[in-house]
Amino acid sequence: MGYVEGQGLGSSGQGIVNPIEAQARPQGAGLGAVREKTKQARDEEKREAARRGESIEDSSDEEKRRRRKKKQERKTESRSGTGTPVPRPKPKFRTAREIEDAMEGLEVPNVLKSLIDATGKEQRVLTSTAGLMASQEFVSQGEGEAMKIARRARTDLEAFADEWKGLTERKKFIELEEAQVVDELDAYQARLNHLTGLIAAVEELDIFEHEESTASKFNEMTEKVEAMESKYRDIGDEYKLAETVVAAIHPLFRQAMEEWEPLQDPNFLVSNLARLQPILSRRTENGVQQRSSTSPYETMIYTLWLPRVRSALLNDWDVYDPNIATSLIVAWKPIVPAFVYANLIDQVVVPKLSGALKQWKPRSSRRHPSQQDGKFPWWLFTWLEYLGERHTNPKQPTGLMSDTKRKFRVVLDSWSLRRGLINGIELWRDALGSEFDVCLRNHLLPRLARHLREDFTVNPQEQDLTALEDVLRWKDFFKPNVMGLLLVSDFFPKWHEILYIWLTNDPNYEEVATWFTWWQSQIPKEVNELAIVEDEWNKGLHTMNLAAELGDRAAAELPRPATTGRTALPTRQDAVAEAAAAASKAAPVPQAKSAIVEEIAFKDIVENWCVEQGLIILPLREAHPKNGYPLFRITASATGKGGVVAYLHGEVVWVQNKKAKDVWEPMGLEDSLVERAEGR
Incomplete structure (x- = not known):
C-alpha cells in the first residue's frame, strides 16, 4: 500500500503516522473529567x-x-516598592513574671519560672532568681537537657495561663448569672406575695361586718373594692380585676334590684357605682380596647338594672308627671352604658310619650274648653333635653316633635281667640324653634284676620274693642309689619267707612278729631310707626280736611274711601298668612295707597300644605263630570298611586268617597285628609 515506517500515509505523507488509539473514559465520569484526546x-x-x-x-x-x-x-508582590523584602514580625515571648502578673490569682511555682529565650542568635535560659534577662550559654550535653526541660516548662506554663484565663472569665459569668437569678427569684417572690394579698382581698369582698341592709353591705363592699383597686392597680388588667369585682358584686346587686323601687328612690346605689366606675368601666386587654362584646359590668346592668327600670316605667310611671322619671334618668345616665340608655329611651320612654301625645285631642277644647288645660303636653317638653335629634327636631318627617307640631297646628286651628294666648305658648316657641313662626303664619294669622273682619265693628257711639284686643294680644309673636298688614287689610277699611259716614252727616269736627286721636292711641306704638299704617292715618286726616273744606257740600261731594284693603283680601285663611310672610321677607313696604296683600290662589295654598305634610298633589287631566272642575290626586306614595281624588272649589277641598264614587265630601287641610291620602 506504499506505507513507509516513520512517515505518514498517502503519497505525500500527509496522513497519520501511528495507528489510531482509543481513550477509555472511566465509568460514570462526565465530559471534562479526563482528556478526551489521546x-x-x-x-x-x-x-x-x-x-x-x-x-x-x-x-x-x-x-x-x-x-x-x-x-x-x-x-x-512579596517585595516592597524599593525591592527590599518586608521583615517578618519577631515572635514575642512572655516571661513567667509577666504571665503571673497578667493572670489575676495565678501563682506560678518557682520551678516553672525558668524560661527559654530563643529570640536571639544564641538560646538563653531566663530565670527569676538569676534575673529575667540573665543569659547562660549551653556548652555541655547536660545543659542541652536543661534547655529542653525549660522549653517544655514554658509551653506548659502558657497552657496553664490560657486555661486559667478561661476559668476566670467563666467564674465572672457564673457570678453574673447567679446575681440575675437571685434578682428574678426576689421579683417572683415579691409578685407572689402581692398576688397572695390580692387573693386574700378578693376573698374578703363577700365578708360583711354589718348585716343590717343591702345598702350597708354595698357601702362596705365599695370601700373594700376602692382600697383593693388602689393597692393592686398595677396588676389589675393582667388578672382581670374588673371581671373579679363584677363577679363579687353581682349577687348583691341582684338582691338590691329585687328590693329597689326605682320611682321612689331614683338615686339608690348611684353614688356607690359612681365611685367604682374607674374599675368597673375598665375593659382593656393587652392595651387594646375590646368593643366586639359587652364588658361584665355592661352585661350586669343590661340583665339586672334595665328590666327593673323598664318594668317600673311601663307599669308605675304616670306619663303626665315627668319629674320622677327624669330624676331617675338623670341620676343613672352617667353610670349606665350608652346602649342601655338608648334602649331605655327608645323602647320605653318614647313609646309612652308618643301614646300620651296621641291621646291628647286639642279639638275637644271647642266643646269642652276646660279639658284642654289638663291635657296640655307640658310634660313632653320636659323630656326634650334627654331625647335624640330624631325626636327633638320638628323638621324631621317622623318623631315626637314632628307629631307635636301637627298637634300644635290643630291647637292653632281650634283655639278660641277670646281666651287669649294659648297655654304655655312660650314652651311651644322654645320647642318648635323656627317651625313655631311657620305654624303661626299658616294657621293663626288667617284666623286673626277673619276674627277682625267678621267679629270687629267700628262704632263711635258704643265701641267694643274685644275683637281688636284679641288680635293685638298676639303682637309679640309677629313682626310689627305683619300686624300692620293685618290692620291695613281688615281694620282700616271699616274705620275709613265709618269716618266717611260721620263726615257726610253733619259732623262735629272737634268730636271727630278726638275720635281720631283716641283710635291712634289704641294701636301699639311700634305698629303706628310703620309706613303703611301712617299712610292710613294720613288718608283719614286728608278725608277730614277735605270734608271741612267742602262744608255743607261734603254730603254730596266728599268721595267715598276706596276699599282697596278689603278687595285685596284673600278669600282663604292661609292667603293672608302667605302674603304677610312674603311682605316680612321683602324690601320695606312702599308708601302707596294701592293694595298691599296680593291675591294668592287656593291651589297654591293646598300645594304648599301638601309639601309640609309630605304629600303629593297631581293633576289627573280630567274634569268633574257635573261641575267641570279639574280633578287632582292627593297621595303619600312616591309612585303617584293611591290616596284620594279631589277638586278645589269655594276654598274647600272636595274629596271623592271611596265607596260611593258619585259622592264628594268637603274636607279641610287637616289630619283627616292626611290619613285619607296615606290610605288609612
Whole structure:
C-alpha cells in the first residue's frame, strides 16, 4: 500500500503516522473529567500544524506557563516598592513574671519560672532568681537537657495561663448569672406575695361586718373594692380585676334590684357605682380596647338594672308627671352604658310619650274648653333635653316633635281667640324653634284676620274693642309689619267707612278729631310707626280736611274711601298668612295707597300644605263630570298611586268617597285628609 515506517500515509505523507488509539473514559465520569484526546491524536495535530508552517500548543503547556506566571507574580508582590523584602514580625515571648502578673490569682511555682529565650542568635535560659534577662550559654550535653526541660516548662506554663484565663472569665459569668437569678427569684417572690394579698382581698369582698341592709353591705363592699383597686392597680388588667369585682358584686346587686323601687328612690346605689366606675368601666386587654362584646359590668346592668327600670316605667310611671322619671334618668345616665340608655329611651320612654301625645285631642277644647288645660303636653317638653335629634327636631318627617307640631297646628286651628294666648305658648316657641313662626303664619294669622273682619265693628257711639284686643294680644309673636298688614287689610277699611259716614252727616269736627286721636292711641306704638299704617292715618286726616273744606257740600261731594284693603283680601285663611310672610321677607313696604296683600290662589295654598305634610298633589287631566272642575290626586306614595281624588272649589277641598264614587265630601287641610291620602 506504499506505507513507509516513520512517515505518514498517502503519497505525500500527509496522513497519520501511528495507528489510531482509543481513550477509555472511566465509568460514570462526565465530559471534562479526563482528556478526551489521546497522545497519538495530539502528536498528529502538532505534525499537521508543522507541515502547514503553523505551531500549536498543548493545553498542558499552557497550564505550566500560567503556574509559572502566578509564581512570579507572588514573588513580585512579596517585595516592597524599593525591592527590599518586608521583615517578618519577631515572635514575642512572655516571661513567667509577666504571665503571673497578667493572670489575676495565678501563682506560678518557682520551678516553672525558668524560661527559654530563643529570640536571639544564641538560646538563653531566663530565670527569676538569676534575673529575667540573665543569659547562660549551653556548652555541655547536660545543659542541652536543661534547655529542653525549660522549653517544655514554658509551653506548659502558657497552657496553664490560657486555661486559667478561661476559668476566670467563666467564674465572672457564673457570678453574673447567679446575681440575675437571685434578682428574678426576689421579683417572683415579691409578685407572689402581692398576688397572695390580692387573693386574700378578693376573698374578703363577700365578708360583711354589718348585716343590717343591702345598702350597708354595698357601702362596705365599695370601700373594700376602692382600697383593693388602689393597692393592686398595677396588676389589675393582667388578672382581670374588673371581671373579679363584677363577679363579687353581682349577687348583691341582684338582691338590691329585687328590693329597689326605682320611682321612689331614683338615686339608690348611684353614688356607690359612681365611685367604682374607674374599675368597673375598665375593659382593656393587652392595651387594646375590646368593643366586639359587652364588658361584665355592661352585661350586669343590661340583665339586672334595665328590666327593673323598664318594668317600673311601663307599669308605675304616670306619663303626665315627668319629674320622677327624669330624676331617675338623670341620676343613672352617667353610670349606665350608652346602649342601655338608648334602649331605655327608645323602647320605653318614647313609646309612652308618643301614646300620651296621641291621646291628647286639642279639638275637644271647642266643646269642652276646660279639658284642654289638663291635657296640655307640658310634660313632653320636659323630656326634650334627654331625647335624640330624631325626636327633638320638628323638621324631621317622623318623631315626637314632628307629631307635636301637627298637634300644635290643630291647637292653632281650634283655639278660641277670646281666651287669649294659648297655654304655655312660650314652651311651644322654645320647642318648635323656627317651625313655631311657620305654624303661626299658616294657621293663626288667617284666623286673626277673619276674627277682625267678621267679629270687629267700628262704632263711635258704643265701641267694643274685644275683637281688636284679641288680635293685638298676639303682637309679640309677629313682626310689627305683619300686624300692620293685618290692620291695613281688615281694620282700616271699616274705620275709613265709618269716618266717611260721620263726615257726610253733619259732623262735629272737634268730636271727630278726638275720635281720631283716641283710635291712634289704641294701636301699639311700634305698629303706628310703620309706613303703611301712617299712610292710613294720613288718608283719614286728608278725608277730614277735605270734608271741612267742602262744608255743607261734603254730603254730596266728599268721595267715598276706596276699599282697596278689603278687595285685596284673600278669600282663604292661609292667603293672608302667605302674603304677610312674603311682605316680612321683602324690601320695606312702599308708601302707596294701592293694595298691599296680593291675591294668592287656593291651589297654591293646598300645594304648599301638601309639601309640609309630605304629600303629593297631581293633576289627573280630567274634569268633574257635573261641575267641570279639574280633578287632582292627593297621595303619600312616591309612585303617584293611591290616596284620594279631589277638586278645589269655594276654598274647600272636595274629596271623592271611596265607596260611593258619585259622592264628594268637603274636607279641610287637616289630619283627616292626611290619613285619607296615606290610605288609612
